[in-house]
Amino acid sequence: MHTTIIAWKNSLRILLNYYEAKRGSLYIFYPTLFLFFVLINITCYWWAMFTAFPELTRGIDGNHYFKVQFPVGLLGALFDSLSFFVTLYIIRRALTAEKDLEYVSHLSLDLVIALLATFWVLYVFSFAGWLVHLFESVRQDLSGRNEDYRRMLKDALSNPFANKRNIYFGLILGVSAMLPTCGHIFLFLISFFRTIFKQKA
Numbered sequence: 184m185h186t187t188i189i190a191w192k193n194s195l196r197i198l199l200n201y202y203e204a205k206r207g208s209l210y211i212f213y214p215t216l217f218l219f220f221v222l223i224n225i226t227c228y229w230w231a232m233f234t235a236f237p238e239l240t241r242g243i244d245g246n247h248y249f250k251v252q253f254p255v256g257l258l259g260a261l262f263d264s265l266s267f268f269v270t271l272y273i274i275r276r277a278l279t280a281e282k283d284l285e286y287v288s289h290l291s292l293d294l295v296i297a298l299l300a301t302f303w304v305l306y307v308f309s310f311a312g313w314l315v316h317l318f319e320s321v322r323q324d325l326s327g328r329n330e331d332y333r334r335m336l337k338d339a340l341s342n343p344f345a346n347k348r349n350i351y352f353g354l355i356l357g358v359s360a361m362l363p364t365c366g367h368i369f370l371f372l373i374s375f376f377r378t379i380f381k382q383k384a
Contacts, residue, residue, distance in 0.1 A: 188283045190374035196278055198370070199271070217264045223359040224259035224304075228252050231355035235348045247315060254311035255304070255356075262303050263359045266296050270363045293364045300360025305353050 206212050232240050232248060239248055270293055277289035 185283060187371070187375045187378045188286060190378055191371050192278060192286065194370045194374055195274060195367075199274055199278070202271075213264065216267060217260050220260035220263040220267075220359055221256045224263070224356075225252050225256040227355050227358045228255050228259075231352045235352040235355070250315040251308070251311045254314050255307055258307040258311070259304050259356070259359065262300055262307075266300065266360060267363075269296065290367050293367060297357060297361045297364050300357050302353075304356040304360075308356065 229252065239245065273289055273292050277286050280286040280289060
């Protein structure tokens, strides 16, 4: 396993060096990164809506949730773009670790970020619904709609197996924050199989 960790660290170091060499000016990179995450969040939002709650994508509800996508995309991208730089900091610290356990522990912090991001996006979803209502010309039951959002989150946490659609919805909305974790797992698997094939050869 130690050999795999070394190969994993080398792959991650190559990726980090490539990023630092190609990033360019932060004044150009950050807006581009932010826009990328806006698009990712809106894509995930509609993916979750169409697969978890297709009945809410039509009629009056469909018009409401069309507007909700914009604050969800913007506020979700704000968290994701900031967590991107936190992830870079974690990677740099992990690469200086001498012990394998310390290295893995550093990278596992990305799991915490992904979990926080899922809760953040669910909160943003609730806040976005409230915000859209402020700008809608037709007066609707604002308190009732927000109560539905709160109940959805509460039910998902208290009894997840009875609310699979809610859990699924939150996970899909949090996909963008899971990208660094998926990247670490992908690099680990590549390093693992390369090590296995070298040992057999």
